[in-house]
Amino acid sequence: MVDGAPFTILGVQAHNSSNSVAALKQVWPAVMDVHANTLEIPVAWEQVEPVEGKFDFSYVDALVKQARQHKVRLVLLWFGAWKNTTPQYMPGWAKFDNQRFPRMVDKAGKPIYCMSPFGEETLKADRKAFVAFMTHLRKLDEDHRTVIMVQVENEMGTYSQARDYGAKAEAAFRQAVPPAVLARKKSPVPGAASGTWSEVYGPYADEYFHAWSFARYVEELAKAGRAVYNLPMYVNNNLRDPLAPIVPWKNENFVPGGPTYDVIDIYKAAAPHIDIAAPDIYQPESAKVAADLDLFQRPDNALMVPEMGNSANYARYLYQILGRGSLGVAPFGIDYFDYSNFPLGAKGTDKAMAEPFGNIMAVFRPMERLWAKWAFEGRTHGVAESDERTPQTIALKNWKATVSFREWQFGEKTWFPDLKDTPAGTETPNGGVAIAQTGDNTFIIVGQYARIKLDGDGVNAGKPSLWDRVEEGHFDGAGKWVMERLWNGDQVDYGLNFKGKPLVLKVTIATY
Numbered sequence: 001m002v003d004g005a006p007f008t009i010l011g012v013q014a015h016n017s018s019n020s021v022a023a024l025k026q027v028w029p030a031v032m033d034v035h036a037n038t039l040e041i042p043v044a045w046e047q048v049e050p051v052e053g054k055f056d057f058s059y060v061d062a063l064v065k066q067a068r069q070h071k072v073r074l075v076l077l078w079f080g081a082w083k084n085t086t087p088q089y090m091p092g093w094a095k096f097d098n099q100r101f102p103r104m105v106d107k108a109g110k111p112i113y114c115m116s117p118f119g120e121e122t123l124k125a126d127r128k129a130f131v132a133f134m135t136h137l138r139k140l141d142e143d144h145r146t147v148i149m150v151q152v153e154n155e156m157g158t159y160s161q162a163r164d165y166g167a168k169a170e171a172a173f174r175q176a177v178p179p180a181v182l183a184r185k186k187s188p189v190p191g192a193a194s195g196t197w198s199e200v201y202g203p204y205a206d207e208y209f210h211a212w213s214f215a216r217y218v219e220e221l222a223k224a225g226r227a228v229y230n231l232p233m234y235v236n237n238n239l240r241d242p243l244a245p246i247v248p249w250k251n252e253n254f255v256p257g258g259p260t261y262d263v264i265d266i267y268k269a270a271a272p273h274i275d276i277a278a279p280d281i282y283q284p285e286s287a288k289v290a291a292d293l294d295l296f297q298r299p300d301n302a303l304m305v306p307e308m309g310n311s312a313n314y315a316r317y318l319y320q321i322l323g324r325g326s327l328g329v330a331p332f333g334i335d336y337f338d339y340s341n342f343p344l345g346a347k348g349t350d351k352a353m354a355e356p357f358g359n360i361m362a363v364f365r366p367m368e369r370l371w372a373k374w375a376f377e378g379r380t381h382g383v384a385e386s387d388e389r390t391p392q393t394i395a396l397k398n399w400k401a402t403v404s405f406r407e408w409q410f411g412e413k414t415w416f417p418d419l420k421d422t423p424a425g426t427e428t429p430n431g432g433v434a435i436a437q438t439g440d441n442t443f444i445i446v447g448q449y450a451r452i453k454l455d456g457d458g459v460n461a462g463k464p465s466l467w468d469r470v471e472e473g474h475f476d477g478a479g480k481w482v483m484e485r486l487w488n489g490d491q492v493d494y495g496l497n498f499k500g501k502p503l504v505l506k507v508t509i510a511t512y
């Protein structure tokens with residue numbers, strides 16, 4: 001809810017080092033080119049507390065002011081003790097002080113790169129800076145006008161081992177699993193109903209304990225931060241492979257400690273002040289993306305995709321993610337700082353990078369609050385073209401949609417069995433459709449490089465149907481539909497065909 005109504009984050013995330021007043025010059029043009037309504041950007045502990053106890057929020061002040069000038073909302077990312085597991089963003093006075101800010105310890109008893117989630121001074125200092133930041137936000141943006149959400153830490157966890165083996169961690173590991181965790185997280189293997197982590201969770205004890213260690217730490221930050229200024233808060237995750245079988249952590253098969261899908265329940269139990277565990281999508285395969293979305297969208301965990309690759313092959317997932325009623329989505333590394341995220345993302349950091357996302361966000365923007373309302377009401381659905389490029393169906397109320405790809409706009413493929421030619425622009429998967437069922441027989445359909453057909457289902461099953469009206473157009477800023485062209489004849493006889501330019505159709509269908 002933003003300004004009292006549902007809101008969908010049509011976002012972008014800036015590069016990690018774009019968090020300075022001077023750097024913002026290269027951020028806004030990209031935000032504008034993508035037609036984003038929200039910018040996600042870091043606020044680093046090292047920059048706001050360069051000297052212990054002396055806070056400097058001049059960057060945050062400039063950022064909020066410039067965001068207002070650009071009419072863009074902000075999601076601020078608190079880079080504290082863990083940024084992609086490392087303490088890189090801790091202030092210099094903290095990150096090298098192993099005594100006061102203890103590092104995790106390996107099985108041989110040696111400190112490693114990663115801060116221990118059991119460092120009491122680490123938690124105190126990180127929390128103090130975070131609370132100072134939230135206190136500043138309350139003064140600066142009291143009405144939740146510009147800053148709408150806060151991410152706590154970034155992709156927490158540890159690369160090289162399953163948990164902390166330091167003395168404090170060892171002592172905690174030998175304690176009984178907290179009842180709140182027991183109540184939510186069942187063991188994947190036969191284990192005791194209660195007892196120590198090892199007794200209950202067997203071979204998963206280390207990594208579950210590690211997740212709990214981070215969850216209880218971020219809970220302390222979120223609880224204290226929200227006590228001074230209550231903004232929604234989330235944590236993000238460097239995903240494990242959603243299609244690989246679940247096996248205990250071994251040799252870096254995933255990053256333990258963070259909110260991977262299998263430990264969301266542990267985060268829910270230990271961090272009630274964190275609203276969402278959110279997936280950072282960098283595995284481009286369509287089957288993995290679909291699985292990630294399934295795993296992270298739950299009745300107790302709203303779907304939000306705070307990061308996604310920024311190469312063109314990811315753009316089609318906007319339809320799927322927005323169609324699923326997500327709170328929002330943001331491709332990562334969208335600004336014009338000349339630093340490419342290839343091979344994780346796009347090779348370029350220019351307009352060509354922004355365009356595939358901008359084309360889609362541009363058509364959602366004028367109806368962003370309507371889409372958010374429909375999503376909130378559970379009326380929206382979406383598909384992205386799969387790597388297999390096969391047709392997909394969408395179950396609607398009393399209708400079924402079939403979305404197919406690489407179709408010509410005229411006729412059916414079966415009529416031209418010898419045709420080898422394929423439509424221009426469809427060399428790689430880039431199609432998608434998002435659909436909102438606004439009434440029993442009315443739909444708003446947005447799409448690109450796809451064909452959609454509707455057939456009766458439920459009470460309409462088996463009945464013949466015809467398009468009543470198919471209008472191409474747009475919603476004006478006030479939510480009023482403006483028709484630009486009435487589609488009929490060839491434009492509706494073979495389904496509704498979208499080419500590369502995303503379009504919005506307002507459709508009524510009826511049975512006879």
Ligand code: N0T
Nearest residue numbers: 016084154155238280282307341344
């Ligand atoms: C993401 C981003 C940024 C072989 C990567 C993804 C962002 C962080 N990390 O550009 O660093 O701050 O949240 C890690 C994905 C690793 C995948 C390796 C595939």
